[in-house]
Amino acid sequence: MTHDVVAEQTREQEARPERSECEGRAAILSTHGLVKDFGKLRAVDGLDMQVRAGDIFGFLGPNGAGKTTVIRLVLGLIHPTSGHAEVAGHRVPGELKEALRHVGGFVDDPTFYPLMSARRNLRLLGSMTGPVSEERIAEVLEIVGLSDRADSRVGGFSHGMKQRLGIAQALLHAPELVVLDEPTSGLDPRGMKDVRELIRDLGRGGVTVFLSSHLLHEVQQVCTRAVIIDHGRVVVQGSVAELRPQGLAVKVMTDDQTKAGGTARAMFGAGAVAEDDGYLVVQAGDDVPELVRRLVADDLAVRSVVPATDQGLEDYFLELTARGMRPPETEAPEPSEQVAPDPEVATPGDSVPSAEVAPPEGSAPSAEPGPPEDAAPPEDVAPIGRASPDDEESAPPVRAASPAPAAEETPPASWPRVTIVVERPGGAGQPETRVLRPAGAGDGSLPAGGDEASPPSPADSTAPPADRSAPASADGAAVPPVDRTEPVVTDRPGPGPTYRAAPSSASRVVRSPAYGALPVSVYRAAPGSLRAPVASSSPSPHSTEGRRR
Amino acid sequence: MSPGGVCACPPTPPPERHAGESCHGSTRPAMRGAHHGPLHREWTKLLFTWRTYLIWGGLAAIPFLMALALYISDTGPGPGEGPHFMSRVLENGLYVPVSALAALLLVLLPLAAAVLGSYLIAGEAELGTLRAILLRPQSRGSLIVSKWVVAVLTLFVGLALVVAAGILFGALFFGLEPLVTLSGTTVSIAEGIGLIVLTALFALAAMACMISLALLFSTLTNSSLTALIATFVVFIVVQILVTFSFFDWLEPYVFSSYFGEYMNFFRDPIAWRPIGEALLVFGLWSAGLTALAWLVFRRKDILS
Known part of the structure; x- marks a missing residue:
């Protein structure tokens, strides 16, 4: 069958020269500014994607992302x-048949x-x-292994x-494009x-497969290209190899995990x-080889070293979909412009070049991206820092040694959670994230719950600064030296709360002179997720459920 | 689902291209097989639903039960009581199908039509098969028309069962006699059966309106029960409205006002004019409502 499909495919391409070419291969399925509103809800928002003939195309997204x-x-x-x-060269709607x-x-x-x-x-x-x-x-x-049940009623099927x-019914006519919506569920x-x-066999046979899934490893295993x-x-959107986080973690098992952890x-x-x-x-x-060498050198019996792929992909997926929380680009870009020249935005360091800063989740202003006035004035921008997840639970992250700004203030109840991602320069462009909270944020001493709707008020700023993480200096001189072991958080002082995302939760890419062309994305997490106290570096802040729907 | 199933397929040489042939897989010689039209498909679907057999069984049972009840009690309703012609059943079995049709036309036949019509689209939406069939290269228009035709066909079978069962049980219980028309003349048994068949066809035309109405509601909702209730509410409300003199002006425009015109078949000579008018009204309503249903369905977002 697959061989036939190849033939079909080839002939089809020859037969349809009018198809738009995409990197040498014809696009068999493409969308152009696709928008779908259901009442006030915009389910599909200007979607542009291209599936090339021969792709096994992964179509990823969380539940409710609009896949179906x-x-x-x-x-x-x-x-x-x-x-x-x-x-297949036919416009939909219009030439649907x-x-x-x-x-x-x-x-x-x-x-x-x-x-x-x-x-x-x-x-x-058929x-x-x-x-x-x-x-x-x-x-x-x-093909699908149902021969022995071919004459049973489908009503009795599992x-x-x-x-x-x-x-089976999708393959019946050996189509060039097979669209499967979560076929393994x-x-x-x-x-x-x-x-x-x-x-995979279909793909080898030249059939284009459009595979909708929310299973990342499935897409990773099967697909050649994907869109999230x-x-x-x-x-x-891109090839799966590109989408995959590069600096994958490994899971290590030794006879002495404590010692190995130290190493x-x-x-x-x-x-x-x-x-x-x-x-x-x-x-x-x-x-990884060096790690194993050292472990062995330390007289540890390495039992297994396995890639923690799922974990890495999941984090990556959650991070990417969190990025999707941003509203349309109509949001004010000023904050990013202000941040851009700040050398602090990026903390140099090659081990954990990215950080996610999470203010206490005491409250959320509103579920919708509100007008800028809704939050405190956005002159200042969220601080950038890095810390290990371990630090969050036990101790406040180490802050940049810099004087407290005069306008230091308590994190208002409406602090949004801020996620800052620093992409590795020259690296695969795979940002890693760390959840980071200001000092004291993790022990419940910060405002929590109840004030979801209240925007930051001047009164908020009267709270003791002790409640707050050590502020960083306004200038970039306080950036500490690169240290692989020391999580560093730098705060920028400002009239507003130190940890503040753009009120619109707009994402901004910041170029930091201190770290070359280092794109930094700043975005605010779902207000809904702010209601729960910050627990850990779990990906929950990225939860995308129930935000817009 | 052994992957070998894919690989094991022997490579068949690519089929020769024929001029004007589209080049998707189904045109391969291996694909040659039975090709069923949309009517055949819809008919198959109806044959694979219990509902259809319930309707047919119910329709066939009515003349039998009616004849049995009259036979056992041996006293029919007096003249002018009960459905038309019922009072004459005891003397002539040929009146069994006529009175059965007359009785069915009041409520049960419209109900059956509404059930059939409201399942056409909403039933498939409930089943989830609507999206499956709309992923096939068929126009929504042909789908809706073939569905309507098949629903009418189903009722045709049902009415044929009523007539057949009526004549059968009328003959068994009471014997068939020449039919006395409303004008007092007598027509032969064969001619009488002819009149009964005409009456059944008239009822079918009337029910086509009901199917169209139900079809319209069926496209407006994803629940066949909602469509059925909506159809029947409209049907009953209109029936009640026209009984008020204030709404007399409405009567000529409402298709249910013409359901009783089949009586004109039993005049001698047959009064074709009111029958023609009734059929015209039925035709206009059926076409209008079906067209409306198509307009709704054509642009409908299938979210089921």
Whole structure:
């Protein structure tokens, strides 16, 4: 079958020279400024993406990101508010019927007529695209391993079997583009593996597979290119190799984890070592061989060193989707301009060049990005710092040694959580994050809960500065030297709260002269997530659930 | 789902291109097979739902139960009581299908039509199959028309069962006699059966309006029950409204006002004019409501 598909594919490309070319390969599916509003809710917000012929394209996003809505738009089930999609050279909406001739797939769960047998369902659905031979039906049932249940009623099928049957009906006409919406959901591990191998086989055969998923490792295993969307917008798009965080952590198991932890901390800094389920999770980057050498040199018996891939990807995904929280670019850019020249924005250091600063989660101003007046004046910008997750629980992060600014003030109850990501220069552009809180933030001594709606008021600033982390100096001279082991937080003084995101939660990329072209993104976390007290460096602040929907 | 299933397929040579042939997979020679039209598909779907058999069974049971009840009690309703022609059943079994149709036309037949119509789109939306079939290269217009046609066809089968069962049980219980028309003349049994078939077809045309109305509501909601209730509420409200003299002006425009015109088949000669008017009204309503349903469905966002 796959060989035929290759032939189909090639002929198709020859036959359709009008298709827009994308890096040498024709785009078989593309969206152009796709917008879909449901009432006041903007589910898809100017989505531009391109799936090239032959891709196994991962379509990632958290629940509610608009994945299924995009698929429905692309396949003409719903009509875009504006923009359009192009499928196999046909515009959708407009030439939907022609476009659908080249597509097989399902949206949401595959559905069938429960009283009919699997075979009859395939016959019925297949006949809507064109003639289907019984041999072909038997063939696709064989591919998905349902031959022995071909004549059973679908109503008695398990979810996983329906999922398989959904893939069978997608393949029925050997389409050039197969759109699968979370095809492995509800499958047992064996079934998942089968489906992934099937998708890889399809890809090898030249079929373009559009795989919607929220399982990162699935996309990582299967896909060649991927897009991550959140709130109906593209967060990042590219080849999966690019999307993967580069400095992957490894999980280490030795006979003496305490000692090994010491060795690892000595090498990479306390911030780069964590524990997970008995394993040491070490952000070793490319220095894994050296780590192992040292461990062995320290007379430790290394039992296993495994990549902590899932973890890295998950963090990365959460981080990316958190970035998607930003509202449209209409937000005021001033804060970033002010930050840009500040050398403090980036703390030099190559072990943990990124930091996420999390003020106490006492409250949230409002669920929607409010007008700038809603928050304290944004002349100042969130401080940048770095700290290890370990530090958050036990001790306040070490701050830059700088005098307290006159206008030091208590973190207002409405402090937003600030996430600052410093991207590694020259590195893979894979920002890492650390959750960081101002001193005292982790012990509940800071305002918490209850004041969600109240914007910072002048009264807030009268609270004792002791409650606050040590402020940093206004000038960049106080930046401490690079230290792998010492988490450093630098604060910039200002009239407003030190830890403040743009009131609009706009994301800004900051170029720091002190650290070369170091893009720094500053964004505010979901107000909803601010209500819970800060617990740890868990990714919860990035939780994207329930923010806009 | 062995991946080998994919790999094991022997490489078949690419099919030869034929002029004007689109080049997607289904045109490969291997794909040649039975090709069913949309009507065939919709009919298959209806045959694979219990509901259809319930409706048919119910419709076939009515003349039997009616004949049985009259046979056992041996006293029919007096002239002018009960459904039309019921009082004559005891003398002539041929009146069983006529009175069954007359009785069904009041409530049960519109109900069956509303059930069939309201499931057409909303039923598939509930099942989730609507999105599956709309991912196939078929126009929504042909889908809606074929669904409407098949629903009418289903009722046609149901009405045929009423007529067949009526004649059968009428003959068994009471025997068939030549039919006495409303004008007092007598027509032969064969001619009488012909009149009964015409009455059934008239009822079908009336029910097509109900199906169209239900179809419209079916496209407006994702719940077939909601569509069914909406259809019936509208049907009953209109029926009640026209009983008030204030709404007399409404009567000629409401299709349910013409349900009783089948009586004109039993005049001698047949009064074609009121029947023609009724059929015209039914046709206009059916076409208008179905077109409206298509307009709604054409632009509908399928979120089920």
